[in-house]
Amino acid sequence: MARDLRYLILAEGQFGPMTSKTANGCIRYSPERVLGVLDTRNAGKTAQDVLGFGGDIPVFATLEDGLLVVYDLDAFLTTAERGALDEALDARHG
8 A cells, every 4th residue: 555655854954946956846746745844044934935836835943843733744754763753752742
């Protein structure tokens, strides 16, 4: 059974029309898979604000901010990291 992966993109300090080619391609061609972008420089904006396309995909300052909003994350972390993160979030939000 195939899974539809969803992404939280790390583009710290580089999210922009000329500086984040991979992020921009994901947003342009698969926006339904992008949960958000991590970039402190543009936090609080949307992909549309920063790139001129991408609609309301949010830009977050921290990984924690992004995960609290979009905890439907499939990609971005290795299996071990995802397990550790799950334990940490479970303990915190118990």
